[in-house]
Amino acid sequence: GAGVSQSPRYKVAKRGQDVALRCDPISGHVSLFWYQQALGQGPEFLTYFQNEAQLDKSGLPSDRFFAERPEGSVSTLKIQRTQQEDSAVYLCASSFQTSGIKNEQFFGPGTRLTVL
Amino acid sequence: GQQLNQSPQSMFIQEGEDVSMNCTSSSIFNTWLWYKQDPGEGPVLLIALYKAGELTSNGRLTAQFGITRKDSFLNISASIPSDVGIYFCAVVAGGTSYGKLTFGQGTILTVHP
Numbered sequence: 001g002a003g004v005s006q007s008p009r010y011k012v013a014k015r016g017q018d019v020a021l022r023c024d025p026i027s028g029h030v031s032l033f034w035y036q037q038a039l040g041q042g043p044e045f046l047t048y049f050q051n052e053a054q055l056d057k058s059g060l061p062s063d064r065f066f067a068e069r070p071e072g073s074v075s076t077l078k079i080q081r082t083q084q085e086d087s088a089v090y091l092c093a094s095s096f097q098t099s100g101i102k103n104e105q106f107f108g109p110g111t112r113l114t115v116l
Numbered sequence: 117g118q119q120l121n122q123s124p125q126s127m128f129i130q131e132g133e134d135v136s137m138n139c140t141s142s143s144i145f146n147t148w149l150w151y152k153q154d155p156g157e158g159p160v161l162l163i164a165l166y167k168a169g170e171l172t173s174n175g176r177l178t179a180q181f182g183i184t185r186k187d188s189f190l191n192i193s194a195s196i197p198s199d200v201g202i203y204f205c206a207v208v209a210g211g212t213s214y215g216k217l218t219f220g221q222g223t224i225l226t227v228h229p
Contacts, residue, residue, distance in 0.1 A: 004158070031214055042120075042204050042219030043159065056216065091158050099213040102166070107158030 004108035006092050012114045013082045021077045021111045025094030032075050035091040050098050082115045122220030130228050137223045138189040139205030147208040148181050148188040154201045195227050
C-alpha cells in the first residue's frame with residue numbers, strides 16, 4: 001500500500017488516560033499535517049511538519065496535545081489526560097512538497113477516538 | 117478565523133438526477149478544492165481550482181472557481197449510488213505557503229436507486 005496509513009483505526013479511552021496516534025505518511029513526502037474532525041464537521045487543522053521540524057502548531061487545542069516526527073517520517077500525535085471533548089476522528093495527511101499551490105495533500109483513513 | 121459556508125447541509129436525490137452544491141466565504145482565496153469523504157475513510161481530492169472564473173471537469177463532476185474568488189460550486193451530473201458520501205469544499209489558508217487547509221462543514225449526499 002502506497003497510501004497514508006494510520007493506527008489504531010479505533011481507540012476507546014477512559015477520561016484522563018493518555019493516548020498516542022500514529023501516522024505513516026507516503027514515502028518521500030516532506031510535509032505532514034494533522035487534522036481533527038468532530039462528528040458532522042469538516043476537518044480542522046492541528047499542526048504541520050516539514051520533515052522533522054514542527055513549523056505550525058497553531059491548531060492544537062490545548063497543551064495536552066503534543067505531536068512529533070523525530071526522523072521526518074512517521075509521526076505521533078499524543079493526547080494527555082483525555083477529555084470527552086477530545087472525541088473525534090484524527091486525520092493525517094502528507095504531501096510531497098513544502099510549498100506551491102498544487103501541493104496536493106493525501107489523507108489517511110483516520111483514527112476514531114472515543115473518550116468515555 | 118476563516119470560515120467557509122457550504123450548502124446545502126444534506127441532499128436526498130434519485131439516481132440519475134443532477135446535484136449542485138456551493139461554498140462561500142467572506143474572504144478571498146486563490147485556491148479552491150473539492151473533496152469527497154466516504155464512511156471510515158479520509159477525504160479524497162476530486163477537483164482543484166487555481167484561477168478565478170476557472171471551470172474544471174472530472175468525469176461527471178464539474179466545479180467552478182467564482183470570479184470574485186469568494187465562492188465555488190460543484191455539480192454532479194447523472195448521479196449514481198456510489199456518489200453517496202460527504203462532499204467538502206476547502207481553501208488553502210491565507211498567510212501560509214505550505215498549504216494548510218480550511219474546510220467547509222460538508223454536504224451529505226444520499227442517492228436512492
